[in-house]
Amino acid sequence: MSFEDNIIEGDETIRVIVVPVITGNVVQRAAQTATITIIDEDTGVLSLERGTYDVIENEGTVEICVVITGGVLATNTQITIRATAGTAQFNSDYGTRGIAPILVASENRTCGRLTILDDFIREQLFENFTVFISRISPVNSALTIDQTRSFIRIQDDDQAEVRFAMGQATFSEGGGDQSITVILDGAQLTQAQTMEVYIDNGTSNGISLGNITFGTNVITQNRSINFLVINNNIALEPDKHYLLRLRNIGNIGLGNPGTMNVTVVDDDDVSVSFVQSSYNYSESHGTVSNIQVRLNNPIAQDLSVNIGGGPGNQPSSVVSGAVVFESIMFTAGGNQFMSLSNFDLNDDAFA
The missing domain is CATH 2.60.40.2030 (CalX-beta domain)
Known part of the structure; x- marks a missing residue:
């Protein structure tokens, strides 16, 4: 009798021995033992x-x-x-x-x-x-x-990310050129990667500020590029706003590079002066004319200037019809010289 055990164990053997049960019976030695092979059919x-x-x-x-x-x-x-x-x-x-x-x-x-x-x-x-x-x-x-x-x-879950060191910055026009820093971090690169820094002006390519290149075998890298700030000596300019972006040059996809907002603030002062520091007229001249005011630097928008006048060290009766207050207007891109209105002098005949 054998058992089906579902165990993969290979063939097994059983040795059977014949033992006489009646005293005096003799069993030949060759017939005393037998081998039974159980062939394992479990594979x-x-x-x-x-x-x-x-x-x-x-x-x-x-x-x-x-x-x-x-x-x-x-x-x-x-x-x-x-x-x-x-x-x-x-x-x-x-x-x-x-x-x-x-x-x-x-x-x-x-x-x-x-x-x-x-x-x-x-x-x-x-x-x-x-x-x-x-x-x-x-x-x-x-x-x-x-x-x-x-x-x-x-x-691979290593995402190399490239980004501007600052999301926004404000520069003064008179501060000169500025350094823009770009950072690569998050992972090492297996090959060098070049990025273009450009100003997004609404066109397809924008205005390029130049290229920067990140090397291999370093996780965090910093690169800088020059941002040109032009001091044009034009006063009353509105703030200039620039949107900086990064663009991959090559076939390595890097993480979202983000953007940087740059504001350039005009720091040119408006300078207005009289063409002459003093004007001399004889009392009998009768009329004061040709007093001019000069705008000493260009302006980006119209400028209104109030001119106030008084009698100086003379009593007010010295002048008749004198301009005590006048407003003049300098226009952007216009004449840099403006003349005040004429006013009369009284000849009082006093010595």
């Missing part, structure tokens, strides 16, 4: 549980599982799983050449973990390597080992 297949394993780089490990179908094993069995490099390389992308989980007797599944390295390097989005079952111990002739390879696909 199984050992294979990797999945054809593809996906893992994100910063997860650190990936679990690889082995399953047995058709039955279970009678003894604990060590299963060696080996890794082979693909686009992902040992010691740079993964850190384990192999694992050897134990499949416990009577169980049908076991797992182990491979180390995944987080390298902080901006790489292609997916890299892969393969794993397969290389051997088992102890060997079981009734167990078929499926050595089909499974792919381990590593998703």
Whole structure:
């Protein structure tokens, strides 16, 4: 009598011994023993549980599982799983050449973990390597080992980001040219990357301020570019606003570079003066004329100037119809000289 146990254990033998039960009976020695072979008809297949394993780089490990179908094993069995490099390389992308989980007797599944390295390097989005079952111990002739390879696909999560050091800045026109700093951080680059800094003026290309290049093997890098500030000596200009952007030059996609708002404030003072510091007229001249006011620098918008006058060290009766208050207007881009209205002098005949 034999039992169906569903255990993959290989053929087994039983030694049967004939023992006389009647005193005096003799059984020939050759007929005393017999061997019974129990042929194990339980077979199984050992294979990797999945054809593809996906893992994100910063997860650190990936679990690889082995399953047995058709039955279970009678003894604990060590299963060696080996890794082979693909686009992902040992010691740079993964850190384990192999694992050897134990499949416990009577169980049908076991797992182990491979180390995944987080390298902080901006790489292609997916890299892969393969794993397969290389051997088992102890060997079981009734167990078929499926050595089909499974792919381990590593998703790179290192995002190199390039950004302006400041989101906005205000510069004075008279402060001269300014330095704009751009920062790359988040991950190393596998190859140098050039960025263009430009002013977004609504056109497709904008106004380029120049290019900056970030190198490899350094996570955080700073680069600077010159922002030209022109002091044109024109007063009354409104603030100038510029929107700075970054553009990739090359085929490496970097994180959202963001923008920078730059404001340039006019610091040119308005200067107005009389053309002459003093005017001399004889009392009998009768009329004061040709007193001119000069605008000493260009203006970006019209300027109204109030001129106030008084009798000086003479009593007010000295003048008749004198201009005590007058408003004159300088226009942007217009004449820089304006004449005051004439006024009369009284000839009082006093010596």
